[in-house]
Structures are given as C-alpha cells and as structure tokens.
Amino acid sequence: YYSRIYADTQDEEVVYVMNVRYHRSTDGGKTFKPYSAPHGDHHDLWIAPEDNQRMIIGDDGGAQISFDRGENWSTYHNQPTAQFYRLTTDNHFPYRIYSAQQDNSTVRILHRTESGTISERDWESTAGGESAHIAVDPMDDEIVYGGSYGGFLTRKNHRTGESQAVNVWPDNPMGHGAEGMKYRFQWNFPIFFSPHDPKKLYAASNHLHVTYNGGQSWELISPDLTRNDSTRLTPSGGPITKDNTGVEYYCTIFAATESPYEEGLLWTGSDDGLVHLSRDGGKSWKNVTPPNMPEWMMINSIEPDPFTPGGAYIAGARYKMGDFRPYLYKTKDYGQNWQLIVNGIEKEHFTRVVRADPQRQGLLYAGTETGMYLSFDDGASWSAFQLNLPIVPVTDLAVKNDNLIAATQGRGIWIIDDLTPLHQLNEQVEKSGLFLYQPADSYRIDGAQNPKAKNAGMNHPGGVAAYYYIKNMPEDTSTLITLSFHEEDGQLIREFSTQAKEKENKLEFKEGANRFVWDMRYPKGKDFEGMVLWWAGLNGPKAKPGSYRIKLTMGSEEMEQPFRIVKDPRSRSTEEDLQAQFTFMLEVNKKVSEAHQAIVDIREVRKQLQPFTSRWKEDDDKKELLAKAQAIDSVMTIVENELYQAKNQSSQDPLNYPIKLTNKLAHLNSLTGIGDFRPTEQAEQARQALTKEVDEQLAVFYQLKKVDIPAFNAMVKEAAVDVILLRETDE
Structure with missing residues (x-):
C-alpha cells in the first residue's frame, strides 16, 4: 500500500522506490540498490525540482530531510508525528495514558507532571507491539497486557521488567491467509478487563475469549461473531507477491466492551459489519446489527450509554469500500432499535470513534478521519470541536477524570485538561453578559506549562483553572474587572484585576471565553528593586486542602462560585x-x-x-x-x-x-x-x-x-x- 515510484527531477536515469527500505536505480530501473533512512516503512518522497540533492522522505517515524541525495538524513526525534491506535488509562496518580504507535513501541506516559513539560523521562515502553490494544490490571497498575498482530499477547510486569507471552492461541500465522486459522485475530484486536471483575480479561478474535488467571488459560465464550465469509479469508495480494502480515485478516471482531453499568452486558462489533450483544456474560448471544446500516461496515468503536440501561453508541467506517461518509448509531433498548446520528458532520469525514461523557447526559465526542466533533443533544446535531487540534485522523478517544484524551494518526496524543466548562455550558451562559464557571476540584500539586518547549509535551496547568465568559468588551475602557480567590469565610487571598500595577496581579481578558490559572499560593513576600537572594524564595504558602470561593466582577456585575482544593493522594501528611x-x-x-x-x-x-x-x-x-x-x-x-x-x-x-x-x-x-x-x-x-x-x-x-x-x-x-x-x- 505504500510501494510508490518516484522519478528524479533532473536525472532521467534515477528512479526511487519506496518500501520498508527505499531503493534507488541509476540505470533507469534495470537494477536497484537498497538504502536506509533513520526510520523504516517509507511512504512518500519529495525531490526539489531545482536541486535533486534536496529531498524529504516520509515514513512511519515522520519526515527526514537530506541535502546530499540521501547519503545523510536528519532526525525524526524533533517532531510529534507518532501514529497512535487505541487508548486506555490506569489508576495511578497522576494517571498514565497507554497506547501503541505504528512501527514503534507501545508507551505509557504520565498525563501530567510536576515540572513544566511532559518529556521523555515521563514515558516508557510497555506491553505489546505496534498495533496493540492495551489493558491494565485494575488491581495493579504495574501489570499490563498488550496485543499485536498475529494474535501476539504479552503480560508485562513493570516492577521486574519481565514479560510473558500469553497468546490465546500461540500460532504464528505470518504469510498465511485467514482461512486455515483456528482463531482470526485482527492486526488491532481488542483486549479489555471486566469493569465488574478485576480478574476477568477478555480478548477478541472472531470469537470472544476470557481468562481469569492472567492468560495462563483461556475460555471460549462466544460463537463466531462475524460473517465468516470464506471468499474473504483467502491470502491477500498476488498474483506476483502476496502480503499476509495480519492487517489483511478479515471477518474479525474489531470492537468489544463490557458495559460498566450492567454486569454481563457484552457488546461486539466486527470489521465485516455485525453487532452482537450478550446479557449473560457470553452464555448466549444475539445479532443486533442496525438493519439500515450498509453492509460490510467496519465497527470501529462501541460505547455503552452511561445514563440509559441497554443504551450504546457505535462508530463505523466504510472507507475501504470507497465510502467516506460518517456512520454513528445509537440504541436505547439493547440494540432492538437504532438511529443514525451524523447530522452536522461533514459528509466525507468518516468516523472512527464515539465517546459519551459520564458527567453530562447527551454530551458526546466523535473522532473522525478529519478531526473532532461535539454534540450536546445525544447526537441529534454535531459541531466541529477542533480548537487547536491539528486537522488529523482521530483514532481513539478516552474520558478520564474530566479530561478528554485523543489518539491521532500522525500528531501524537492530545488532551483537553478540563471538561467541566462543557458540563456547565447552557443557554444561560450564552445569554449572560458575564459568567463564571464553577472550577473543578484541583489537586494541591506543582506543575506548570511551557509552551515554548519544542521537544516535550504540554503539561497540565498547575493550580486552580478558572473559566469565565465575557459576552462583550466593556464600552467604558476604564471598567474594572477583577477575579479574586477567597477562603470559605470570604477572607480575601489573592485578587487579580485589569487595573493592577504589578504584572503578577494583572488580569488579561478577551471577549468570549477566558481561562485564568491561580497557582494556589497566598501573596508572596515583599521584594525591592535590585534585590539579590541566593536559594531563597518569597513565594507565599500554598492554600491548604479545603473549600474556597472565587469571585468575578465587571463593573457592578458580580458572580461567585465555590471550589475545592484536594490533597495530593500520594501525600502521607496530615x-x-x-x-x-x-x-x-x-x-x-x-x-x-x-x-x-x-x-x-x-x-x-x-x-x-x-x-x-x-x-x-x-x-x-x-x-x-x-x-x-x-x-x-x-x-x-x-x-x-x-x-x-x-x-x-x-x-x-x-x-x-x-x-x-x-x-x-x-x-x-x-x-x-x-x-x-x-x-x-x-x-x-x-x-x-x-x-x-x-x-x-x-x-x-x-x-x-x-x-x-x-x-x-x-x-x-x-x-x-x-x-x-x-x-x-x-x-
């Protein structure tokens, strides 16, 4: 799928062919010599029209530049171009994000740190391979399971560094078609723990399997939940060469989950367009495929409804059929009836994932091949939700602790640190001239953001994030706007205003939505001009865990909200x-x-x-x-x-x-x-x-x-x- 041919822009005898390595011919294609760039799996090549020494090669690691016709290449470690598949998180504090990246390792990475960035020291490789679903032991964050193509499944103990292969069926299918396999495992086959039994780990082939002992043995708990069409199980490729790596295997379960809200309620979706349901933990199954859904739909994600028993949302795609339309469906009755919910999504933005916010009924997030969408009315209408996210395929979404995490195909992992404004947004906000959102609970830990860092991720802001809305800029430019933080009894801690003389107390704002982060500190000690201190700070103390109040004023208008500062759960201090x-x-x-x-x-x-x-x-x-x-x-x-x-x-x-x-x-x-x-x-x-x-x-x-x-x-x-x-x- 990436073997392309490129002609040199100045020498008609020079030809390049992209593959795992890239090849160059200097005799018009009669003979080729292999070459390597810093990464493998090369997809694209650009050669400057006026200078054939200057080239850019694109591969699964990103892009590299050469100024000497490929003799030397630049690095790819200076660009966030990772291609991530599926997301999950753990219960560590701060929680870690787990995902697998194409043609690279699986990773687990802290979602926030107590420094100014999220850097390489904050992540490490974990279980599984490049195409993995990952599942973290609910009772032990240091035990991680990860899959890969060929049905490969490993259990990694991060304490000891030991890994164990626990494949459901340890057969190496490389080079074979799917027709003779005992179980058909997709390149990106699902694995997940039961939210009701922490010892129960599921894995999906064309069947659903379960283990209670960490993969030492597996039980089959379903029939074949795909179409099992023999005409689509033959070897891929030909007639000259075949291409059977595992990604080509068809008639497999591509999405599966157990409802967190109803024990034993299992959903599966196959890459050949079937949706199945079991309400008894896999003892019996029912085909609940939406009747009006086009055939051969790849069911890419299934999301149980947090507010409706038997409710669920599915995201499907048919781009392999040349159909780039979005397909999102919802059911409120265990799949007996389905409704297409794509109004507002661009007609060629095919859908990969849909997630429901557990804090606000009807709030949905959708990831498409061309960005993000948002719905406040349970999918009846959608709006683009791109913000500063690049226009890039969104392959998976996860909601964790009022954060929204997005895996992208080519721009790494992105996070919205605080969803609480979306939980509170309503018509009252839009009609108000001034509105102050209630801040989310804030952990009493350090942290900062360094937007200038070029080789690290943007960190979670340290402190209390306050969101407020100003509909129109005051006509009177002298109008005083203040944002102040108070103890629960009303005693002032800090005040920030548009008329403050000190830079550190200055409040900047704009028309529309605003965010301000208070570092949770009381006023600092007095300094003076020219003061030089050696390893000595005048920072005020951090506010203690407890209840506080925030107040926003603009002229005669005023609004107040309560908020809490929460103790660092790792701290043993009283x-x-x-x-x-x-x-x-x-x-x-x-x-x-x-x-x-x-x-x-x-x-x-x-x-x-x-x-x-x-x-x-x-x-x-x-x-x-x-x-x-x-x-x-x-x-x-x-x-x-x-x-x-x-x-x-x-x-x-x-x-x-x-x-x-x-x-x-x-x-x-x-x-x-x-x-x-x-x-x-x-x-x-x-x-x-x-x-x-x-x-x-x-x-x-x-x-x-x-x-x-x-x-x-x-x-x-x-x-x-x-x-x-x-x-x-x-x-």
Whole structure:
C-alpha cells in the first residue's frame, strides 16, 4: 500500500522506490540498490525540482530531510508525528495514558507532571507491539497486557521488567491467509478487563475469549461473531507477491466492551459489519446489527450509554469500500432499535470513534478521519470541536477524570485538561453578559506549562483553572474587572484585576471565553528593586486542602462560585502537618516582608538626607545637623547591612559577599516549601533564631523612626533650613 515510484527531477536515469527500505536505480530501473533512512516503512518522497540533492522522505517515524541525495538524513526525534491506535488509562496518580504507535513501541506516559513539560523521562515502553490494544490490571497498575498482530499477547510486569507471552492461541500465522486459522485475530484486536471483575480479561478474535488467571488459560465464550465469509479469508495480494502480515485478516471482531453499568452486558462489533450483544456474560448471544446500516461496515468503536440501561453508541467506517461518509448509531433498548446520528458532520469525514461523557447526559465526542466533533443533544446535531487540534485522523478517544484524551494518526496524543466548562455550558451562559464557571476540584500539586518547549509535551496547568465568559468588551475602557480567590469565610487571598500595577496581579481578558490559572499560593513576600537572594524564595504558602470561593466582577456585575482544593493522594501528611507548614511559611514571609520594607524605608530616608548632607559639609552653621544626619545614616547602614547584603548586585555575587539575615530566613521558606511536610524541629529553631536577630535590627531602626528622625526633623525646622536653593543672579 505504500510501494510508490518516484522519478528524479533532473536525472532521467534515477528512479526511487519506496518500501520498508527505499531503493534507488541509476540505470533507469534495470537494477536497484537498497538504502536506509533513520526510520523504516517509507511512504512518500519529495525531490526539489531545482536541486535533486534536496529531498524529504516520509515514513512511519515522520519526515527526514537530506541535502546530499540521501547519503545523510536528519532526525525524526524533533517532531510529534507518532501514529497512535487505541487508548486506555490506569489508576495511578497522576494517571498514565497507554497506547501503541505504528512501527514503534507501545508507551505509557504520565498525563501530567510536576515540572513544566511532559518529556521523555515521563514515558516508557510497555506491553505489546505496534498495533496493540492495551489493558491494565485494575488491581495493579504495574501489570499490563498488550496485543499485536498475529494474535501476539504479552503480560508485562513493570516492577521486574519481565514479560510473558500469553497468546490465546500461540500460532504464528505470518504469510498465511485467514482461512486455515483456528482463531482470526485482527492486526488491532481488542483486549479489555471486566469493569465488574478485576480478574476477568477478555480478548477478541472472531470469537470472544476470557481468562481469569492472567492468560495462563483461556475460555471460549462466544460463537463466531462475524460473517465468516470464506471468499474473504483467502491470502491477500498476488498474483506476483502476496502480503499476509495480519492487517489483511478479515471477518474479525474489531470492537468489544463490557458495559460498566450492567454486569454481563457484552457488546461486539466486527470489521465485516455485525453487532452482537450478550446479557449473560457470553452464555448466549444475539445479532443486533442496525438493519439500515450498509453492509460490510467496519465497527470501529462501541460505547455503552452511561445514563440509559441497554443504551450504546457505535462508530463505523466504510472507507475501504470507497465510502467516506460518517456512520454513528445509537440504541436505547439493547440494540432492538437504532438511529443514525451524523447530522452536522461533514459528509466525507468518516468516523472512527464515539465517546459519551459520564458527567453530562447527551454530551458526546466523535473522532473522525478529519478531526473532532461535539454534540450536546445525544447526537441529534454535531459541531466541529477542533480548537487547536491539528486537522488529523482521530483514532481513539478516552474520558478520564474530566479530561478528554485523543489518539491521532500522525500528531501524537492530545488532551483537553478540563471538561467541566462543557458540563456547565447552557443557554444561560450564552445569554449572560458575564459568567463564571464553577472550577473543578484541583489537586494541591506543582506543575506548570511551557509552551515554548519544542521537544516535550504540554503539561497540565498547575493550580486552580478558572473559566469565565465575557459576552462583550466593556464600552467604558476604564471598567474594572477583577477575579479574586477567597477562603470559605470570604477572607480575601489573592485578587487579580485589569487595573493592577504589578504584572503578577494583572488580569488579561478577551471577549468570549477566558481561562485564568491561580497557582494556589497566598501573596508572596515583599521584594525591592535590585534585590539579590541566593536559594531563597518569597513565594507565599500554598492554600491548604479545603473549600474556597472565587469571585468575578465587571463593573457592578458580580458572580461567585465555590471550589475545592484536594490533597495530593500520594501525600502521607496530615491536616495538622499541612497547617504547620502553612503557618511557618506565612510567619517567615511576614518577617522577611517586614525587614524588606525596613530596607526600602532606610533607602528612602537616605535618599532624602543625601541632598542636604552634601550641601552641609562646607557649612559650619550646619555642623550639628550634619552630625545628626550622619549618625542616623550610620545606624541605618549598620541595620541594612545586617539585614541584607547590599554588595550583591548580580546573581553570582553571593559567592563573594556572604548573604545576610533576610536571605537566610527566606531560605527557610524555600526549604520548608518542598513537598507537603511539617517543618522540621531544627527548621523551627532556625526560624526563631533568625527572627530574633531580625527583630533586634528592626528595633534599632524603629527607634530611629520613632525618636531620632522626628528629632532631626525638629532640628531642621528650628534651623529654618531652606529646602530649595536658587543660584543668585544679577538684576
């Protein structure tokens, strides 16, 4: 299917043929020599019309470039071009996504991390091969089952790294047609665990099989659930060469599932257009194929209805027949009646998958060969739901913890991190001038997004994601818009506004839908211009797990919603531990802020003194004032230099000039903010000792403010010192 011939753009004797490797002839096709690019299975080749040294080759790894006629090629590790098949997830925290990628490994990858990206260190290969369905043991996330073509099925123990072949029937069918096989396994055959019995693993050939012991033995629980048309089971290819890799096998089960909502309710769909149902765990089966569905439909996915007993949705495709129309059907009565539900989907966007949102009845997601669609009315109408997703085949979808995960054929895996706005979207939102969605529960863990990373995935945003809608931009550009976060009793934590002077408190918005992510932190400690600290942060503490409120205002309009911050389920810390950490960091920041404010005040006093003291140096009448000013400045300098190392002007200066009290105290803030733990006893002792030293210096400065500076001001007033001096001029 990918063996294509390309003629050189300048040399009529040079011909290229694409295959697993690619071949080049320099004598018009009489002889060929094989060549390799960084990946295999080459599909396409482009040769620059004006320069036949410049080429781009496309294969199952992506695209590579050559500037020397294929002698050297660029890498494919710089592009998200993975071709993924089916999706599943586990119950690990954070949960991991599992999928198989064409002509590459299976992978499991964290859906979020506590850094700024999702990088290579966050994924690893898992069970199965390139075409796998994957199933994770519901009782043990480290035990994974993965399939591949030829009926290959492995069980992988991620703790030990051991793998075991547990094929339903260990026959190697390579090179054979399907007619003589005991069981016909598709290239992409389904495997899945029962949602009601964690020891029950299913696998589908043209029959449905089950194991209760991890694949040590298998039971047959169905008859042949396909058309079993012998005319379509013969070897593929010919008459010169045949092509029997397993992907060509027909009359196989292509989609299967057990309803999470009704034990024993099994659905299967075949690649030759049959839908079957069992309501007794496979003891008896019924053909419930939609009567008006075109023949030979490949049933690509089956989705049980979360809200209707006996309800289900199926996605089918007939592109192999030259029919590119979408086919989605739904039933509400165990397949007795079916309804086609494709209104709004482009007529040539053939469908691969449909999923139902378990949180909102009637909310459906559909993946097609040309992107995504969304329905709020149970499929009665569909709208494009592309957002920033590339126009690319969507091969599978999964809904997990209010996230929507999409597997694509050529652009890797994509996620919508928060579906809650779709759960809440209604006519009221559209009619409102201002609307604030209730935020989803947010885990109290770190994380950030780095949109500039070119070699890593976009991470889940760390913090509380707030979504709000502004129908029209305010006509009065001075209208104040604020988004504020409060404790449950209403006490303000942080406020962000369109008129904030500090960048970190600035609220940016646009007409329509908006998103803002609060990092869950209380206000940071005070800094000052030119401040240099070494391994010391002024971050405020994270909000503790619990209930909070968010408020949105625009002029006189206001809307408020509750939300929750949830403890990291991996953390062993108690509520008391987190309270101790919170209080410690608040107290440290409060004291550091007080000291830094004193430094700002000292520098302001010095700035005001300097013009006068520079003039008084040569004035004998001002000696007493000068001495008093110098004494004040001398004491302030001592205080400032004890609180802060003023010699540090750049980030590396602390290597030469030792840090002082506020740096040391702020360092405790950084140390204690690591993880979710109670401060150590020694950290508390250090805080008390440093606070005592800071307070001693502040007491000296406060004495200056209370006594010496007012006394100096009185002396200046009594001496009637001119504030503004003008140069004398001749009249």
